[in-house]
Amino acid sequence: MTIEHTAARTDSGPPAIGERLRGNLGIPAVVFMVLAAAAPLGVIGGPVPLGIATGNGTGFPATFVIATVVLLLFAIGFTAMTPFVREAGAFFSYVQQGFGVAPAIGTAFVAVVTYAAMEAAVYGLLGPQLGGLLSLVGVPQLPWWVWAFAGLAVITYLGYRNIELSSRVLGILLLAEIAIVVVLDAVVIGRGGDHGLSTGLVNPSQITSGAPGIGMLFAIVSFLGFEATAIFRDEARDPERTIPYATYIALAVIGIFYTVSSWALISAWGDREAVTRATNSGSTMLVDTAQRYLGAVGADVIQVLFVTSLFACILSFHNVVSRYLFALSQRGFVPAAFGQPHTRHGSPHVASLGLSVVILAVVGVAALAGLDPSTEFYTWLSGITTVGVLALMVLTSAAVLNFFARDRRHYSTWRVRVAPALGLVGLLVFLGLIVTNLRDLVGGSAVLASAVIAVLVVSFIVGSVLGVRRARASRSDIHLATPAGEEN
Secondary structure (H helix, E strand, O other), rough: OOOOOOOOOOOOOOHHHHHHHOOOOOOHHHHHHHHHHHHHHHHHOHHHHHHHHHHOOHOOOOHHHHHHHHHHHHHHHHHHHHHHHOOOHHHHHHHHHHHHHHHHHHHHHHHHHHHHHHHHHHHHHHHHHHHHHHHOOOOOOHHHHHHHHHHHHHHHHHHHHHHHHHHHHHHHHHHHHHHHHHHHHHHHHHHHHOOOOOOHHOOOOHOOOOHHHHHHHHHHHHOOOOHHHHHHHHEEEOOOHHHHHHHHHHHHHHHHHHHHHHHHHHHHOOHHHHHHHHHHHHHHHHHHHHHHHHHHHHHHHHHHHHHHHHHHHHHHHHHHHHHHHHHHHHHOOOOOOHHOOOOOOOHHHHHHHHHHHHHHHHHHHHHHHOOHHHHHHHHHHHHHHHHHHHHHHHHHHHHHHHOOOOOOOOOOOHHHHHHHHHHHHHHHHHHHHHHHHHHHHOOHHHHHHHHHHHHHHHHHHHHHHHHHHHHHHHHHHHHHHOOOOOOO
């Protein structure tokens, strides 16, 4: 039987060499890319004080341990399936192997909306923070969106170039922000905290105090971005080795960093005072701690690196979404131009530019509408990302279990059945916590919470319907290409 090639592929085979993205990313580079998306410094200055204040207080650091364990269980199955996923595309490529084309394209549409929402949302933090920082050195006060657009211009340039330029920029920024927090942790621990180091991390009564479910919610949100390792498959030096190792290393680094740093932040003030400060002045808790233990210079460095952390987060998500659009284009679901790599840089340059135009429009609409950049614009869009990423991981976990259901492919039962199943249960619990508390996450509006769910559900349905249509068209093309007399 002869099958004609069509422009849009619906199988799971890799694209031709000339159609692939190019790069030479090793394990450290991929780790930098995904750690930057997690914005470690931003987490210590944002979700950590919130988790302490509204969650389980001094027991909050333990929630990072729990989240790390669940995500490691997810990663065990995720990385086991990596050798059988021969193309970039991250979650939707795994879902396609497990469930077929239609749910895979639905997953891809959810992923694009999820990550693009996060990229746009963080501009709502970058603009005001960058403007405020520059005003300290005499730069005139300008609207937040002016600085957001300036950041977008730099992001667009880096997204156009080869991925290795982005990885170098992210590596430098990431190492700087982690280094300053590690120094702060070391000084706090070395001095023994305010009056002894906190025991909340290992005290069951403190771990289960207050609202541990809310604490767990803020902990899991802090890991967003680690799962994007597989999207860089085509640009990795040795994907079968690079992607699994990068996933495990990123998870381990994030988990240890968050656990130790949140524990040190509490120890810096003492248990009772830490909860009070997190409640009354959580937005400045990290800077105040740096001022107390590292002096004015340390506090200034923290403020500068907080801005660069936001920039690194945006760049990382921009790279992820561009590569989702690239992969979707090669299947015919978004404009064909998005699927053409740059002849020199090997980057998804058209997809990157298209994404920048969309982000420009979204930020522009927010500016024209007069939305508050942090309490409205950031909060609303980040709600989409929070629910979306957990839903994507749930779908991927289910796809892994289904893929290995009949054939373990030489793996142990633990790796491809038990561990992924336990991870799926944990992720479903996390997703339930987030959906239950979504109204509070998006500013207390039931309408906005419903809108977040609706956006994600509609994205999945639209993608799935397009996937069904394309699969039918592909089968029709195959039928028409079959010479007479060769049909079974």
